[in-house]
Amino acid sequence: MAEKRSLGIYVHVPFCVRKCSYCDFLSFPVENEEIREAYVQALIQNINEQARACADRYVVDTVYIGGGTPSVLSGEQIMRICNAIRGAFTIAPDYEWTIEVNPNTAGDVVKLMMLRKAGINRLSIGAQSTCDSVLGTLGRVHSAADIFVTYEAALKAGFENINIDLMYGVFGQTVEEFAKSLEDILYIAPEHLSAYQLIIEEGTPFYELYHSQRAILPSEEEIAQMEEILFSWTQLAGMTRYEISNFAKPGFESRHNLRYWRMQDYLAVGLGASGFFFGDPGIRTENTKDLQEYLEHPTSGTITQVPPENEMEEFCFLGLRMLEEGIDCENFRSKFGRSVETAYPPAMFERFIQQGLMTKKYAPREAYVLTPRGAEVSNRIMAEFIK
Numbered sequence: 001m002a003e004k005r006s007l008g009i010y011v012h013v014p015f016c017v018r019k020c021s022y023c024d025f026l027s028f029p030v031e032n033e034e035i036r037e038a039y040v041q042a043l044i045q046n047i048n049e050q051a052r053a054c055a056d057r058y059v060v061d062t063v064y065i066g067g068g069t070p071s072v073l074s075g076e077q078i079m080r081i082c083n084a085i086r087g088a089f090t091i092a093p094d095y096e097w098t099i100e101v102n103p104n105t106a107g108d109v110v111k112l113m114m115l116r117k118a119g120i121n122r123l124s125i126g127a128q129s130t131c132d133s134v135l136g137t138l139g140r141v142h143s144a145a146d147i148f149v150t151y152e153a154a155l156k157a158g159f160e161n162i163n164i165d166l167m168y169g170v171f172g173q174t175v176e177e178f179a180k181s182l183e184d185i186l187y188i189a190p191e192h193l194s195a196y197q198l199i200i201e202e203g204t205p206f207y208e209l210y211h212s213q214r215a216i217l218p219s220e221e222e223i224a225q226m227e228e229i230l231f232s233w234t235q236l237a238g239m240t241r242y243e244i245s246n247f248a249k250p251g252f253e254s255r256h257n258l259r260y261w262r263m264q265d266y267l268a269v270g271l272g273a274s275g276f277f278f279g280d281p282g283i284r285t286e287n288t289k290d291l292q293e294y295l296e297h298p299t300s301g302t303i304t305q306v307p308p309e310n311e312m313e314e315f316c317f318l319g320l321r322m323l324e325e326g327i328d329c330e331n332f333r334s335k336f337g338r339s340v341e342t343a344y345p346p347a348m349f350e351r352f353i354q355q356g357l358m359t360k361k362y363a364p365r366e367a368y369v370l371t372p373r374g375a376e377v378s379n380r381i382m383a384e385f386i387k
Contacts, residue, residue, distance in 0.1 A: 006092070007058035008259045009085060011043065012270030013070040014291075017104060021139035021209075022167075024201035026272040026289060027068040038295050039271075040077045044084040046269040046287075046298035051088030054267070060085070061092035062256035062266075064099075065120075071101035075114035082118035091119075096161075096255040098122040103146035112157035122254075123154050124163040124194075130184040131177045134170055139205070144184075151188055161252060163192035168226045170198050171206070171215040178226045186237045191252035195230055196245050197223065231372075244321050244375055261318045262331075263311065269298075278335065282306035309387065312336055312343050317382035319367075326361075326369030340368070348384060357381060 015030045030036060063085060070078065078099070085091075097120045106112065106125070115123075129135050130144040147164075154162055164185050168178045185193065198217070200210045209215040218226070231241060239247040243261065246254065259266055268275035272289040276282065287301040288294050306314075315335065319327040332340045341349065349368060352358035357374035358381070361367055374381060 004057060004059045004090070005265060006061045007054075007089075008062040008064070008256050008264065008266035009060055009089070010256075010266055010268045010270075010273055010275070011047075011063065011065040011070075011081060011085075012067065012268070012273040012287075013039075013043075013065065013073060014068040014271045015039070015072045016067065016069040017072060017102070017141045018139065021137075021205040022198060022201065024204050025068065035291075035295075036073060037077070039291075040073065040080060042295050042298040043081055043270055047081075047084045048088050049299050050267055050269060055089050058089070058265070059092050060089045061095050062259055063095070063097045064256040066098075066100050069102045069105055069126075070099050071105040071107065075107065075111040078120075079114055079118040082120065086119060095119075096122055098124055098163075098254070098256055100124045100126060101150065102126050102140075102142060103150040104140075104142035106150045106153070109153045109156045112153050112159070116158045121159070122161040122163070123159045124165065124192075125150055125154070125190075126165045127181075127185065128165060128167045129170070129173075129177070130181040131173075134173050134177055134181070137171055137173075138167065148188065151190070161192070162190045163194060163254065164190045166193065166195045168195060168197055168230070169218055169223050171209065171217060173218060175218075175222050175225045175229070179229050182230060182233055186233060189237070191249050192254060193234060193239060193247045194245055195247070197227075240324070242322060242324050244323065244378055258322070261322050262325075263315050263318060263335075276306075278311065280308055282308075282311050308336060313386050316340070316344070316385040320370055320378060320382055320385075323370060323375060325365075326367040329366040329368070331365075344385065352381060 014027045015036060016027045018029055019027060099115060099120050101123060103125060125147065127147045128138055128140060130147060132144050135142065135144065151162065166181055166185060200206050234241065234247040239249055241247050242253050246257070263278055265277045266275055268285060268287065271287060271291060271294045273287050275285040284304045284306050285301060293300050315332060316327050319325065327340055329340055336343065349358065352374065353360065356371055357377065358368055359371055361369060370378060370381065
């Protein structure tokens with residue numbers, strides 16, 4: 001019998017209390033409890049049908065429940081989703097199971113204990129800022145105080161692996177305000193920190209504000225100051241910048257997100273959720289984005305073949321996001337049957353190395369990795385791997 005491969009599962013919950021001004025994810029407010037319950041039932045059906053197709057070939061070692069705001073569901077509903085996954089798939093003993101929560105909807109210790117009982121062992125708290133004025137600008141539904149209440153409740157519920165999201169480069173945000181938020185979060189010492197610069201996405205309220213010039217972003221100099229504080233303070237706090245926007249204490253890197261960046265197989269359930277299975281060709285799946293269609297037919301969606309040349313491109317630019325692993329030369333050769341230097345011009349690598357943007361390391365594995373200077377212009381470098 002063939003050895004089972006490892007698998008990640010992404011579960012999408014599109015509901016939220018109110019859509020944030022910067023958000024372009026597939027999410028929307030739904031107050032109708034009947035719709036939420038119908039969605040949970042559709043999710044469970046989606047899980048079971050996917051399991052019938054592939055569960056015998058895989059062992060699940062990461063699960064990620066994202067959104068939207070999954071914590072708008074009740075503890076009982078989340079437990080049913082988790083139980084469905086446990087009942088349908090083989091779960092690895094050392095699994096990582098994450099759920100995203102908003103400080104406004106995470107609930108009290110009792111609800112968080114229900115999540116732990118369901119098997120969830122990693123919490124991702126969407127804080128974004130500890131300054132109420134910045135939270136107001138972002139359109140968040142929680143206060144700064146809610147963040148610390150949720151964090152303390154999570155500790156009491158038994159969570160020992162907690163991520164906190166922060167955002168910088170927000171309209172009107174000062175360097176001092178970001179520094180205060182970072183100081184507040186590092187003081188409570190979570191195991192993981194995700195820090196993202198605001199991106200203005202088309203179709204969001206922020207897009208209209210920005211292009212009508214009714215709101216001004218911090219200057220490039222201010223952004224650089226925020227990043228300098230971010231990189232130096234996290235290092236002093238014992239966190240490693242293992243990915244462009246992610247920092248972790250040793251051993252607490254997000255295993256599920258690493259799966260994306262390493263192009264390892266992951267299954268997706270939920271409205272609009274996308275999955276990926278590496279192969280020749282690879283397979284990308286995407287569920288329907290129509291809520292009513294999903295409720296009636298949870299497996300509605302598309303399956304697209306990904307040619308090897310596109311997989312190579314993704315392997316390289318996703319690999320470069322990982323500032324310690326980089327483009328793993330041995331893994332590239334194993335996946336594609338050729339060296340990365342034959343897939344791309346060797347002169348391109350040499351040019352980046354001579355410019356101080358990239359280096360080649362040989363231990364513990366041979367890999368091309370970005371330097372700190374390279375990380376600053378990572379988008380430009382990654383673009384050169386797309387033919």
